Amino acid sequence: MFQLKTGFTALAFGALLLGQPAQAETKSAIDIATIGEPGPLDPVTVTSDLVSIITQHVFETLYAFDGKWEAAPLLASALPTVTDGGTLYTIPLRTGVKFHDGSAMGADDVVASLQRWLRASPRGKLAAPAVDSVAAKDDHTVTIKLKQPFAPLLPLLAFQNGAAAIMPKALAATTDTLKTYIGTGPYKIVEQKPDQYIRMVRFDAYSSPSGAPSGYAGTRKAEIEELRFVPVPNATTRVDGMLAGQYQFADSLPTELAPKFKGQTVAQPIMVKPFAFALLIFNQKTGPMANPTVRQAAQAALAPEDMLLAAFGDPAFFQVEGSIYPKGTPFYDEASVKGYNQHDPKKAEALLKQAGYKGEPIKILTSPQYDFLYKMSLVAQQNLEEAGFKVDLQVLDWATLLSKRGDPAQWDAFFTFHTFVPEPSLITIMNPAYPGWWDTPEKKAALDAFNIETDPSKRVTDWKAIQGLFYAQAPAIKIGEFYSLTAQSKKLAGYTPMEWPFFWNVKLAQ
Amino acid sequence: MTAYLSRRFAGMVVVMLMVAAIVFVIARVVPGDPAAVMLGSNATPADVAALRTQLGLDQPLPVQFALYIRDILSFNLGNSIFLNRPVVDAMLDRAELTGWLTGLSVAIAVLIGVPVGVLAAVKRGTLLDQGVTAVSMLAASLPSFWVGLTLIEYFAVRLGWFPVAGYGNPGAGLGERLHHLVLPAIALGLPNSALIIRFTRTSMLDVLHEDYVRTARAKGLGPWAVIIKHAFRNALIPVLTVIGLTIATLIGGAIVTETVFGLPGVGNLIVSAVLRRDYPVIQGALLIISGLYVLINMAVDLLYAVVDPRVRY
Numbered sequence: 001m002f003q004l005k006t007g008f009t010a011l012a013f014g015a016l017l018l019g020q021p022a023q024a025e026t027k028s029a030i031d032i033a034t035i036g037e038p039g040p041l042d043p044v045t046v047t048s049d050l051v052s053i054i055t056q057h058v059f060e061t062l063y064a065f066d067g068k069w070e071a072a073p074l075l076a077s078a079l080p081t082v083t084d085g086g087t088l089y090t091i092p093l094r095t096g097v098k099f100h101d102g103s104a105m106g107a108d109d110v111v112a113s114l115q116r117w118l119r120a121s122p123r124g125k126l127a128a129p130a131v132d133s134v135a136a137k138d139d140h141t142v143t144i145k146l147k148q149p150f151a152p153l154l155p156l157l158a159f160q161n162g163a164a165a166i167m168p169k170a171l172a173a174t175t176d177t178l179k180t181y182i183g184t185g186p187y188k189i190v191e192q193k194p195d196q197y198i199r200m201v202r203f204d205a206y207s208s209p210s211g212a213p214s215g216y217a218g219t220r221k222a223e224i225e226e227l228r229f230v231p232v233p234n235a236t237t238r239v240d241g242m243l244a245g246q247y248q249f250a251d252s253l254p255t256e257l258a259p260k261f262k263g264q265t266v267a268q269p270i271m272v273k274p275f276a277f278a279l280l281i282f283n284q285k286t287g288p289m290a291n292p293t294v295r296q297a298a299q300a301a302l303a304p305e306d307m308l309l310a311a312f313g314d315p316a317f318f319q320v321e322g323s324i325y326p327k328g329t330p331f332y333d334e335a336s337v338k339g340y341n342q343h344d345p346k347k348a349e350a351l352l353k354q355a356g357y358k359g360e361p362i363k364i365l366t367s368p369q370y371d372f373l374y375k376m377s378l379v380a381q382q383n384l385e386e387a388g389f390k391v392d393l394q395v396l397d398w399a400t401l402l403s404k405r406g407d408p409a410q411w412d413a414f415f416t417f418h419t420f421v422p423e424p425s426l427i428t429i430m431n432p433a434y435p436g437w438w439d440t441p442e443k444k445a446a447l448d449a450f451n452i453e454t455d456p457s458k459r460v461t462d463w464k465a466i467q468g469l470f471y472a473q474a475p476a477i478k479i480g481e482f483y484s485l486t487a488q489s490k491k492l493a494g495y496t497p498m499e500w501p502f503f504w505n506v507k508l509a510q
Numbered sequence: 511m512t513a514y515l516s517r518r519f520a521g522m523v524v525v526m527l528m529v530a531a532i533v534f535v536i537a538r539v540v541p542g543d544p545a546a547v548m549l550g551s552n553a554t555p556a557d558v559a560a561l562r563t564q565l566g567l568d569q570p571l572p573v574q575f576a577l578y579i580r581d582i583l584s585f586n587l588g589n590s591i592f593l594n595r596p597v598v599d600a601m602l603d604r605a606e607l608t609g610w611l612t613g614l615s616v617a618i619a620v621l622i623g624v625p626v627g628v629l630a631a632v633k634r635g636t637l638l639d640q641g642v643t644a645v646s647m648l649a650a651s652l653p654s655f656w657v658g659l660t661l662i663e664y665f666a667v668r669l670g671w672f673p674v675a676g677y678g679n680p681g682a683g684l685g686e687r688l689h690h691l692v693l694p695a696i697a698l699g700l701p702n703s704a705l706i707i708r709f710t711r712t713s714m715l716d717v718l719h720e721d722y723v724r725t726a727r728a729k730g731l732g733p734w735a736v737i738i739k740h741a742f743r744n745a746l747i748p749v750l751t752v753i754g755l756t757i758a759t760l761i762g763g764a765i766v767t768e769t770v771f772g773l774p775g776v777g778n779l780i781v782s783a784v785l786r787r788d789y790p791v792i793q794g795a796l797l798i799i800s801g802l803y804v805l806i807n808m809a810v811d812l813l814y815a816v817v818d819p820r821v822r823y
Contacts, residue, residue: 031679037782039548039592045561048550122549122557162552176564177548179594191680194593194600195774195782199680232675232772233782236659241674241772244667369785399542399787406546406555416551433554 028225030248030492030508032501033232033241037195042178043163044121049419052161053251053500054229056216057200058100059165059183062091062110063158064216069329069422071158072217074209075105075166075184077140079154086149086454087132093140098205099168100181100188107136112172114144114164120175123162126431127153130451149452151459155423160216160500186222186504198229213505215496220504223494227503239487242267248489248508251501254371255317255485270486271317272497274326274420278311278376278479280364281416281429281436285408288362293355295474296339298413300351301387303343307379308480311372319481324427324467326481330460331424336468340478348387361392365405365414369398373415376479380415405435417482420499424463425451429476438475514823522804529800530582530793534575537789543567544591544787565591578793587794592786597794600779607677608776611691611698611768612760618699619706620753626703627710627749631718632737642707650704658697658770665693675772694771698764702756709752713745720744746817754810758803 034050043055064074073079075097080089097105114134117124130150137143144153157164168182181189186208187200202222211218230247232238238250239257245266253269261269282289282298289295308318322340325331362384366377374395381391394411396404404410414435421427430447432439446469450462470476488495491509496502545561546553562568569577581588587597630642666674672693678686717723718741726736765777776795783791815821 029679037592039786040594046548046550047552051550122553125557177561177594193603193680193774194595195604195778196677197680228680230676230772231774234675234769234772237662237675237770237772240659240662240667244670244674246666246674246676397542397785399544399547399785400540402546402551402558403541403543403787406543406558428552431554433556434552435555 028223028508029228030224030226030489030503031197031228031230031246032503033238033247033250034229035231035235035252036233037231038198038229040177040179041181041189041192041198043160043165044117044124045162045177047122047162049161049500052163053502054198055163055165055181055183056160056185056500056502057187057227057504058181058185058189059163059167060185061158061160061164061166062093063154064160065155065158065422066217067215069215071154072209072211072214074158074217075110080144082454086151086452087146089144089146089153090137091142091144093142094207094209095140097184097207099184100203101168102205103168105166105184106139107142109169109172110142110166111136112169113166114142116167116172116175117164121162121164123156123159123426124164126425127156149454151451151454152423152425155426159421159423159426161419161421186220187227195231197231200227200229201225213496215498216500216502222504223507224503242487242489245489248492249495249501249503250487251484253485253487255312255314258314258485261487265490267487267489270488270495270497272484272486272499274329275482275484275499276417276419277321277324277481278307278373278415278417279429279476280376280380280413280479281476282474283408283412283436284439284475285437287408287412288357288360289412291355291357292473293351294357297348297351297355297357297387298384298389299339299471299474299477300342300344301348301383301389302380302477302479303383304341304477304479306343306383307376308482310379311375312482317483317485319483321481322471322478324424324470324478325463326420329422330456331463333460333464333467336464337471338468339471339474343383345383345387348384348389352388357388359388359390361390362412363392363394363410365394365396365401365411367396367398367401367415370415370417372482373417377415408435408437424466430466436475438473440469440473443469443473443475511823518808522801522808525804526797526801530579530797531575533793533796534578534789537787537792538571538574540784540787542787544789547786548592582797587797588790590783590788590791592783592788593791597790600791601776601795601798604774604776604779607687607691607773608761608764610688611694611764611773611775612757614688614691614695615698615702615760615764616753616757618695619702619756622699622703623706624710624749627707628714628737628742630707630711631714634715639711642711646704646707648704649700650708652701653766654697654701655766655770657700658694658767661693661697662770675770677773690771690773694764694767694773697767697770698760702760705756706749706752710745710749713748714741717741717745743817747814750810750813750817754806754813758806761799761802 038050038054041055043059060075062076063071066072075094077092077094080091082089111134118128118131130146132145132147135143171182186203186206188203189200191199202225208220213219235254239253239260241247242250243264258269282295284290305320312318322337323332366374368374381393384391405414428434429436429438446466453459453462493507493509495506545558549557589596590600593600626642630639633639662674666672673690677690723741726740765781768775768778780795
């Protein structure tokens with residue numbers, strides 16, 4: 001027995017001597033530390049941010065957002081021609097595009113992919129009721145016939161989350177979650193070792209769109225030969241891995257660890273703006289919060305500024321902002337934000353009295369798995385109790401929260417966050433089927449008007465009306481903006497900070 | 511011996527079936543849903559319900575249980591919902607890492623624990639003994655995540671001697687992989703060595719007062735010959751038990767260390783499966799680990815007979 005143990009020890013010391021440096025072993029390979037194992041890499045059915053980050057290198061959509069958050073051609077050769085009063089989209093496709101299995105992309109593949117997206121993607125299902133048919137006009141032209149004008153169609157086709165990803169017709173035949181991953185992207189997946197790495201290599205037959213790189217659009221060049229997405233669930237380890245030079249990029253770092261990068265020569269922190277906003281969503285189907293006056297009381301009671309401060313500490317990482325869209329974006333509006341950041345317990349108390357609230361416990365779901373949400377929920381609990389609410393704060397793991405929120409009988413409010421999306425109708429609370437179930441006639445009419453309006457300036461006006469309703473009916477509380485902290489190796493050049501980090505057009509310095 | 515082994519194996523089957531039933535119930539009693547986790551926070555309840563149907567999670571629990579037991583009896587542990595592959599494959603993927611990590615940690619723990627424990631017992635009451643007792647108490651009390659993060663900070667980030675995390679790049683050889691395991695093995699081995707020190711010391715102290723030790727000394731044997739040949743061998747049984755339990759615990763229980771070092775081991779697999787509510791992995795992994803636990807205990811019992819000729823089966 002002791003001989004065996006001695007053998008192990010000898011091997012350990014041998015390992016110490018033989019061990020290779022932990023850094024990527026060639027200059028054209030990088031290790032990207034992510035928050036965990038993403039699971040199935042189906043960009044269509046799975047809407048987690050991590051899956052979007054990874055799969056955007058492999059699968060492509062017809063359009064992509066540029067630096068101004070406008071749709072630009074990706075697999076399409078031009079923006080769609082919209083005719084018949086906004087109900088017929090004719091999309092020309094690029095020629096010479098190849099899938100990772102070597103086959104050429106044609107209109108049949110695109111039609112099958114769009115049909116899969118319409119029936120299997122949570123995003124596609126938003127568009128499905130408006131779509132009459134998808135057809136191939138010729139080998140390189142696809143048409144989408146709508147039942148009525150639907151302005152969010154183009155942004156939806158450009159979105160890489162719940163993406164209208166184009167894949168070979170045979171692969172698109174299944175509605176089930178994908179098991180093989182064949183796209184047209186600049187990288188192809190060669191190996192997925194769960195909880196260890198996802199390895200993708202440059203696709204040599206890649207056909208890039210033209211134009212200067214801008215946001216996710218424009219020319220894409222796989223400068224780095226190999227990308228490895230490495231799950232590193234512990235955030236401190238992600239930071240230490242960056243500082244030791246083991247990773248060349250790390251995602252989702254806690255803001256309190258930002259000072260560790262001070263004076264470091266190996267890596268630098270990067271702030272991503274805009275990134276996301278935190279939400280407290282109310283159950284409008286049943287329970288005390290189904291009463292709009294009780295929701296307005298909660299709106300009056302809460303102190304978003306205190307909540308953000310508790311969650312992020314340093315004001316550099318958040319913005320006390322009521323507008324659902326941040327400053328500098330077309331949909332930003334200050335005027336319709338009435339009722340944000342009040343922290344007025346007396347007004348809240350009066351509203352509760354008016355609503356006939358009798359002290360029923362308000363079941364609020366929160367999760368310490370997202371520390372900032374948990375900290376916000378503690379402040380919210382105090383704010384609400386000051387105003388006369390009786391709060392039953394339920395601290396759950398994220399899986400339980402996701403499961404519980406589907407049953408309206410089990411909760412009255414839950415904390416979540418929403419990453420920035422360029423098209424307002426993509427915000428989950430706009431979907432009447434999303435937990436919270438904001439489905440009043442006024443909202444439905446306003447959203448319908450917004451969705452059929454194709455004139456961009458009129459859409460901005462329509463959006464202001466919806467935001468006004470958001471504050472008047474208080475289906476949820478927007479707590480404020482927050483930014484994402486990531487880090488990159490100083491050897492990486494050409495990286496563009498975006499919500500879903502991507503690594504085409506990125507070089508590794510010699 | 512054959513009859514003994516037969517009885518132990520029969521008992522093992524009963525234990526495994528009980529574990530299977532308990533794990534199934536516990537996994538289902540805990541709220542949460544693998545479909546909701548897989549689809550992400552943007553999914554609607556209707557999307558989640560559709561995926562539940564696709565995964566067969568909408569079937570009544572008794573039906574799911576019957577299918578699960580049927581699969582177990584045909585040695586099929588099912589497929590991971592989240593990883594999209596057989597549970598056995600997912601476990602086998604992690605077996606190498608867990609095997610090495612357990613081996614290295616136990617080697618460190620034993621190489622430190624046994625000699626230091628023996629020395630502390632022999633030098634009972636001296637400054638050395640008191641120092642060893644105090645340090646081993648301290649080592650046993652240190653949280654493994656703290657030890658891990660401290661080792662990373664000094665030996666990986668500042669000195670750059672070891673990698674921070676992971677199990678090596680694709681295609682890494684055994685040397686590189688073991689290099690990744692040195693710090694985690696130390697983080698796991700140190701607290702366990704403290705336990706072995708204390709058991710070895712206590713066990714040795716009991717034995718050193720026995721008449722046969724006095725006799726051995728009286729007949730003129732050298733002090734270390736008495737300690738090693740006569741005392742230590744007889745003191746070994748409780749120590750073996752602790753080592754056996756340490757191995758069994760490390761197989762699935764190095765969760766915190768694996769998380770801190772980003773190691774794709776068995777513990778990590780189980781924790782991830784629990785967070786994702788990946789029922790087949792939770793069930794399969796716990797079943798395999800409980801089987802190994804029983805086997806290791808059985809092996810330790812058999813080793814008693816090797817160490818102590820009085821023990822017969």
